[in-house]
Amino acid sequence: MNAVSNSPSLSEPNSQPLTESLASHSTRSATRLDRPLSILAIVAVLLVASGAVAFPHEVGSGGTALVAPGTPSAHASPLTPLGPISALTRIGSQYLVNFTETGLPSNTSWTVNFSGQLSSSNHSSIGVSAGNGTWAWSASSPGYNATPANGTLTVAGSATGVIVTFTNWTYPVQFTENGTVLPIGTLWGVNAQGPGGSWQVENNGLSVSISLTNGSYNYTILVVGAPNFTAVPATGTFVVAGATLSFGVTFVATVSEYPITFVAIGLVNGTQWQVNMTGADGYGTILVSSNNETDLFLSNGSWVFTVVPVIGFTATYNSSVVIQGAGVTFTVVFTANSNSTPPPPTYVVTLVESGLPNGTLWSAALAGSGFSSTTNSMRFTEPNGTYSLTVALVANFTANYSSSVTVNGGAVLVGVAFSTSVYPITFVESGLPAESGWTVVTTNAVTQEMVSGQSTQRTITLQLGDGSYTITASGPLGYSVSLSTSVITVSGTSPVAITAAFTPSPVGITSLNTVPLLTTGILVVTAIVGVVGAGWGYTRYQYTQRRSRALSWVQEFRNDVADIEDQPP
Numbered sequence: 001m002n003a004v005s006n007s008p009s010l011s012e013p014n015s016q017p018l019t020e021s022l023a024s025h026s027t028r029s030a031t032r033l034d035r036p037l038s039i040l041a042i043v044a045v046l047l048v049a050s051g052a053v054a055f056p057h058e059v060g061s062g063g064t065a066l067v068a069p070g071t072p073s074a075h076a077s078p079l080t081p082l083g084p085i086s087a088l089t090r091i092g093s094q095y096l097v098n099f100t101e102t103g104l105p106s107n108t109s110w111t112v113n114f115s116g117q118l119s120s121s122n123h124s125s126i127g128v129s130a131g132n133g134t135w136a137w138s139a140s141s142p143g144y145n146a147t148p149a150n151g152t153l154t155v156a157g158s159a160t161g162v163i164v165t166f167t168n169w170t171y172p173v174q175f176t177e178n179g180t181v182l183p184i185g186t187l188w189g190v191n192a193q194g195p196g197g198s199w200q201v202e203n204n205g206l207s208v209s210i211s212l213t214n215g216s217y218n219y220t221i222l223v224v225g226a227p228n229f230t231a232v233p234a235t236g237t238f239v240v241a242g243a244t245l246s247f248g249v250t251f252v253a254t255v256s257e258y259p260i261t262f263v264a265i266g267l268v269n270g271t272q273w274q275v276n277m278t279g280a281d282g283y284g285t286i287l288v289s290s291n292n293e294t295d296l297f298l299s300n301g302s303w304v305f306t307v308v309p310v311i312g313f314t315a316t317y318n319s320s321v322v323i324q325g326a327g328v329t330f331t332v333v334f335t336a337n338s339n340s341t342p343p344p345p346t347y348v349v350t351l352v353e354s355g356l357p358n359g360t361l362w363s364a365a366l367a368g369s370g371f372s373s374t375t376n377s378m379r380f381t382e383p384n385g386t387y388s389l390t391v392a393l394v395a396n397f398t399a400n401y402s403s404s405v406t407v408n409g410g411a412v413l414v415g416v417a418f419s420t421s422v423y424p425i426t427f428v429e430s431g432l433p434a435e436s437g438w439t440v441v442t443t444n445a446v447t448q449e450m451v452s453g454q455s456t457q458r459t460i461t462l463q464l465g466d467g468s469y470t471i472t473a474s475g476p477l478g479y480s481v482s483l484s485t486s487v488i489t490v491s492g493t494s495p496v497a498i499t500a501a502f503t504p505s506p507v508g509i510t511s512l513n514t515v516p517l518l519t520t521g522i523l524v525v526t527a528i529v530g531v532v533g534a535g536w537g538y539t540r541y542q543y544t545q546r547r548s549r550a551l552s553w554v555q556e557f558r559n560d561v562a563d564i565e566d567q568p569p
Helices: 020-024 040-050 517-558
Strands: 055-059 063-067 094-102 110-114 117-121 125-131 133-140 144-147 150-155 160-168 171-177 188-194 197-203 207-212 215-223 229-231 235-240 245-249 251-253 258-265 272-278 284-289 294-298 301-307 313-317 320-323 328-336 346-354 362-366 369-373 377-383 385-391 397-400 404-407 412-420 422-430 438-444 450-455 459-465 467-474 479-483 487-490 498-504
Touching: 094 110, 094 133, 094 150, 110 125, 110 438, 117 125, 125 133, 133 144, 133 160, 133 438, 133 450, 150 160, 171 188, 171 235, 188 207, 197 207, 215 229, 235 245, 258 320, 272 328, 272 346, 301 313, 320 328, 346 362, 346 385, 346 404, 362 377, 362 412, 369 377, 377 385, 404 412, 422 438, 422 487, 438 459, 438 498, 450 459, 459 467, 467 479
Parallel strands: 094 160, 171 245, 258 328, 346 412, 422 498
Antiparallel strands: 055 063, 094 125, 110 117, 110 133, 133 150, 144 160, 171 207, 188 197, 188 215, 215 235, 229 251, 258 294, 272 284, 272 301, 301 320, 313 328, 346 377, 362 369, 362 385, 385 404, 397 412, 422 459, 438 450, 438 467, 467 487, 479 498
């Protein structure tokens, strides 16, 4: 066989075959081996690095969930699913559980306890990954109430999430009248302006209470039911800083007023009697005594009085009273009815509470008669004597008062001061390395209010009021905790210290933010280098083998001993 006139040329991979003439003699086609993993693998790794697809996290006992590196961010969309099940979006059976908060100021830290694993953030979202099943959770932020504060959620083959709304804690601010200048029953109130808006409360008792969040406020005292009176000073400022505040309010008349002296003739000295009054100020019922007392000041004008009947007596009086720049006397003549024995005189005993939030129900019993009220005062009527007073318990408050009340010919005013009762509860940790952070969360079984504490020391102390509480604790990743008790009852004293024993455990549910960024970067770079290197090395191996085979066949071809069927590709 004659040698070819031109030597066949050798080329790098992906070039043309050796020669067109050699290709024309081929009787068997060879299968081309593309570069393995060289393009698809690089694309996949780049997608993982850019966050376009999910990244694996080890979680619990359910497997491995894929979530985009760095998610969730402060702007993550709540309840975003992880995507379809594929090799690039999910491994195992884990799904995103996204918690989103509303109501917290920017950059305020909050915490989610998800099945014993604590995750904190100062952004609006906290994400964790979990397998199918029902999981317990709770959320908290110091100084705020969470709604809902805890619960359970079910993961069932897709992502899910919870929205938690936070509101500030509030503290009572109480204003109490100094003396009794205002006519009894006068409606007055307070308007407070501060963080978040304006609040106004009104009451017809001796005090007004308003619950406010921490901050600085401007206030104005309002006299709704007596326009001829004002407070001195009528305006001011105060600062709420995590505690109850109390202020005294002094009222003065704003126009010229003149005294009304009430005189009762025919009653036993000290007998309590009543009149109803109508006029410009509409004072209503007034309690007066037969001791010729001055109980009321009125401005110029015409006033009408009606005497409330006294059992066993007939009252005679002139109902119209005219004031013209001077005081007047209102005289009533009581005549005993025939064949009747008048009852002993009675006197009003007024209980005035302080310390309770406005509208709180409280109850008391005097001489066996009980009453309840949501205002700050209640009244009993008793003749002369000494009586036993009992004030019922109010949750998380202690009442301070005199248990014995003596009536002796006149009205009696009794103060009932409520104060919040809290007791120190100590939690002792063991098993964690020094300076390790751990957390305790307590939840009131009735109000669902949560009180939590965090520390890097061996103990945490919480202040809790009377009631029953459930307890949870959590620590660093890789540790499980066992509590000496999961439920405590506080009843007028501090219970014994509760122990929290931590032990190393397999990796549990992992927060999406716990994979170190440096580790992620190293893994991604290593993957890229490995894939590129493997593809390049295998391609060079193919090239060397084909080149050696082709040179050997050409030499045989020149020596006229080559087999055409063995022509290399």
